[in-house]
Amino acid sequence: MLGTAIIIFREVLEAALIVGLVLAVTRGVDGRLRWVGIGIGGGILGAGLLALVADSISPLADGMGQEIINATILFFAVIMLSWHLLWMRKHAAEITQKVNQVGQAVSRGDKEPIILALIIGLAILREGSEAVLFLYGLAAAGSNSSELLLGASMGILGGIVAGSILYFGIARIPVGKLFQVSGWLILLLTAGLASQAVSYLVQADLLPAMGYAVWDSSFLISERSIAGHVLHILIGYVDHPMGIQVMTYSLTIGLLVAVMYVMSQQQAKTRS
Amino acid sequence: MINRSIFVLTLMGLSPFVMAASTDSYELSITNHRFEPAELIIPANTRVKLVVHNRDNSPEEFESHTLHREKIIGPNQSGVINIGPLPAGEYEFVGEFHEDTARGRIVVQ
Numbered sequence: 001m002l003g004t005a006i007i008i009f010r011e012v013l014e015a016a017l018i019v020g021l022v023l024a025v026t027r028g029v030d031g032r033l034r035w036v037g038i039g040i041g042g043g044i045l046g047a048g049l050l051a052l053v054a055d056s057i058s059p060l061a062d063g064m065g066q067e068i069i070n071a072t073i074l075f076f077a078v079i080m081l082s083w084h085l086l087w088m089r090k091h092a093a094e095i096t097q098k099v100n101q102v103g104q105a106v107s108r109g110d111k112e113p114i115i116l117a118l119i120i121g122l123a124i125l126r127e128g129s130e131a132v133l134f135l136y137g138l139a140a141a142g143s144n145s146s147e148l149l150l151g152a153s154m155g156i157l158g159g160i161v162a163g164s165i166l167y168f169g170i171a172r173i174p175v176g177k178l179f180q181v182s183g184w185l186i187l188l189l190t191a192g193l194a195s196q197a198v199s200y201l202v203q204a205d206l207l208p209a210m211g212y213a214v215w216d217s218s219f220l221i222s223e224r225s226i227a228g229h230v231l232h233i234l235i236g237y238v239d240h241p242m243g244i245q246v247m248t249y250s251l252t253i254g255l256l257v258a259v260m261y262v263m264s265q266q267q268a269k270t271r272s
Numbered sequence: 273m274i275n276r277s278i279f280v281l282t283l284m285g286l287s288p289f290v291m292a293a294s295t296d297s298y299e300l301s302i303t304n305h306r307f308e309p310a311e312l313i314i315p316a317n318t319r320v321k322l323v324v325h326n327r328d329n330s331p332e333e334f335e336s337h338t339l340h341r342e343k344i345i346g347p348n349q350s351g352v353i354n355i356g357p358l359p360a361g362e363y364e365f366v367g368e369f370h371e372d373t374a375r376g377r378i379v380v381q
Contacts, residue, residue: 003372058346058349064352130344134369137332141328212338212358212359
């Protein structure tokens with residue numbers, strides 16, 4: 001039972017931390033709870049469906065179907081998060097002002113809430129489908145169903161607790177500083193997911209690894225430790241990264257920072 | 273001379289594709305949540321295919337941290353995992369869903 005709980009916790013953690021992070025940095029976006037709900041519901045539904053068709057996906061693309069699906073989901077999440085980051089940057093001043101006017105939320109005819117729902121849905125979709133497959137396997141192997149249910153619930157609860165800790169941690173940041181901090185958090189999360197996506201493409205033999213361990217910092221923080229695992233999810237920490245992961249990570253950050261810089265230059269120009 | 277080096281360069285450029293066509297494959301099976309064989313020896317700096325047959329009635333996730341590989345293999349299904357070219361060394365792998373029994377390693381030499 002404890003073993004089940006730990007595996008489910010590991011699978012749920014990524015989704016829970018991303019939901020916690022997105023919720024924390026979008027305080028002040030109107031009607032976000034409804035969209036977050038839709039994202040969570042859609043993600044769980046999608047995870048179940050993806051688990052259901054897993055056996056038919058795997059043989060596709062010369063046996064690399066699973067890798068390509070994973071990379072696609074991750075790249076899609078990267079695009080949505082980049083969009084969100086740039087949107088936040090564009091509306092930062094406005095949102096900060098409104099949040100400060102206690103309880104006044106930003107309302108606008110923007111696509112932003114849909115993007116939020118998609119980011120959350122995608123996070124749950126990928127890891128959730130693995131959790132479903134794992135539980136299905138245990139059930140099929142004839143595990144005691146009440147123990148199974150208890151183990152799974154404990155794992156999910158653990159994930160929710162971790163997500164909440166992150167949420168309240170970020171929520172303590174004063175609104176004035178929130179945009180700087182959350183901008184960096186989203187930026188690193190995005191770069192980390194891009195590097196994960198690329199790793200799947202290497203596995204599918206579509207990209208070269210360019211070295212399997214550019215460095216090895218596992219003696220410092222092992223990716224298998226809890227701290228390492230959390231860092232892996234949040235900022236894309238890899239204790240012995242492939243060359244192409246380092247390149248992708250840096251390139252993602254470089255590109256997004258460059259676009260944000262150009263945006264702020266333009267805003268400064270229109271103001272003056 | 274120039275022609276010859278162009279020819280050699282072209283060959284070098286094409287070599288990954290040629291190699292991919294003649295990739296050796298190695299078989300691995302999972303029975304009762306154990307890998308068989310638990311140790312596999314493959315040549316260094318060579319691309320190989322690992323075909324993992326899951327003979328259990330439950331899914332397993334082949335995971336190797338050092339190899340940067342993770343792949344779910346459905347019950348009674350087979351999965352292909354591309355490996356290499358790798359430098360000599362030992363690379364551990366586990367079945368993530370049954371980590372206490374499903375363990376093995378690839379020795380590259």
